[in-house]
Amino acid sequence: MFSYRHGFHAGNHADVLKHIALIASVRYMTQKDSPLWVVDTHAGAGLYRLDDDFAGTSGEAAEGVLKLAEAVAAQGADSEQALAPAITGYLDLVKQFNREGRWKIYPGSPFIAQHLLRTEVRDKMKLFELHPSDSTALAAHVAQLGAGRQVSVAREDGFEGLKAVLPPPSRRALVLIDPSYEIKSDYAKVLAAMRDALQRFATGTYMVWYPIIPRPEAHDLPRKLKALGNSFRKPWLHATLAIGQSEDPQRKGGLSASGVFVVNPPHILKAALQPALPQLVELLGRGRGKGHVLESGGG
Numbered sequence: 001m002f003s004y005r006h007g008f009h010a011g012n013h014a015d016v017l018k019h020i021a022l023i024a025s026v027r028y029m030t031q032k033d034s035p036l037w038v039v040d041t042h043a044g045a046g047l048y049r050l051d052d053d054f055a056g057t058s059g060e061a062a063e064g065v066l067k068l069a070e071a072v073a074a075q076g077a078d079s080e081q082a083l084a085p086a087i088t089g090y091l092d093l094v095k096q097f098n099r100e101g102r103w104k105i106y107p108g109s110p111f112i113a114q115h116l117l118r119t120e121v122r123d124k125m126k127l128f129e130l131h132p133s134d135s136t137a138l139a140a141h142v143a144q145l146g147a148g149r150q151v152s153v154a155r156e157d158g159f160e161g162l163k164a165v166l167p168p169p170s171r172r173a174l175v176l177i178d179p180s181y182e183i184k185s186d187y188a189k190v191l192a193a194m195r196d197a198l199q200r201f202a203t204g205t206y207m208v209w210y211p212i213i214p215r216p217e218a219h220d221l222p223r224k225l226k227a228l229g230n231s232f233r234k235p236w237l238h239a240t241l242a243i244g245q246s247e248d249p250q251r252k253g254g255l256s257a258s259g260v261f262v263v264n265p266p267h268i269l270k271a272a273l274q275p276a277l278p279q280l281v282e283l284l285g286r287g288r289g290k291g292h293v294l295e296s297g298g299g
């Protein structure tokens with residue numbers, strides 16, 4: 001059950017898509033005066049080294065954030081094609097965890113979101129992480145950054161823990177549901193958690209990440225999430241990024257596509273992703289099968 005470690009995947013193309021959507025959403029949602037709660041049901045370790053044994057073994061960031069940063073640097077400031085603000089905003093935020101010109105540290109979703117939260121209006125963050133080592137590392141990183149008053153870490157099942165935090169006192173929340181899907185039952189648990197969460201707190205923003213892999217449960221998940229959003233009469237947004245097949249035999253068979261499904265998306269999110277997704281396909285795309293989807297509905 002605990003074979004998945006996000007350190008092997010940190011900064012890959014799936015993180016790029018998920019974290020771009022997360023940043024655009026949290027940025028928008030922290031413009032209102034009332035406090036925002038961010039709940040991360042599957043938080044990971046929070047901070048990752050891109051040059052350690054984990055990342056070095058898989059090299060996935062080389063096909064994600066590092067490739068993006070390199071391509072953007074090579075394009076130069078006077079390129080004809082302006083980069084989408086969602087992409088530049090993402091790279092700028094990751095840069096802030098690194099010394100000038102170096103890309104050694106990659107922030108996971110907890111620290112990406114925490115970076116954007118406000119202390120003066122008492123935004124809060126609730127993190128769940130079940131893996132013993134990763135939850136210990138996460139708690140240590142939170143303490144190291146002095147974020148303990150704003151952020152709480154629980155070594156608990158995030159699907160179960162979510163029930164206790166909804167609805168939040170401020171009635172404003174963004175919930176990220178980002179399991180590893182290493183066990184098939186995660187797909188059904190995501191749906192059940194979403195149904196339960198919408199019953200407890202219908203106006204929350206819910207962001208689900210999922211892998212696009214040849215498995216019936218993965219294929220069915222976005223279809224079922226659309227049906228769920230529609231049955232609650234809630235607006236939804238669905239974005240996918242596929243980087244296509246690799247010619248490199250060592251990388252063949254790895255994850256090449258993923259999606260984010262958002263119920264009650266911030267209304268700027270579609271406009272933020274619209275120019276960003278084709279640029280991500282162009283900058284990260286490898287070969288056959290590359291592309292993106294951006295669709296919305298419900299409401």
Ligand code: SAM
Nearest residue numbers: 042043044108109129130131157158178179180
């Ligand atoms: N959200 C993180 C990010 O974007 O940086 C990445 C999370 S990673 C995809 C999934 C994490 O969920 C892993 O660290 C895994 O140990 C953890 N996990 C697995 N099952 C869990 C559960 N039922 N509750 C909480 N965490 C769980």
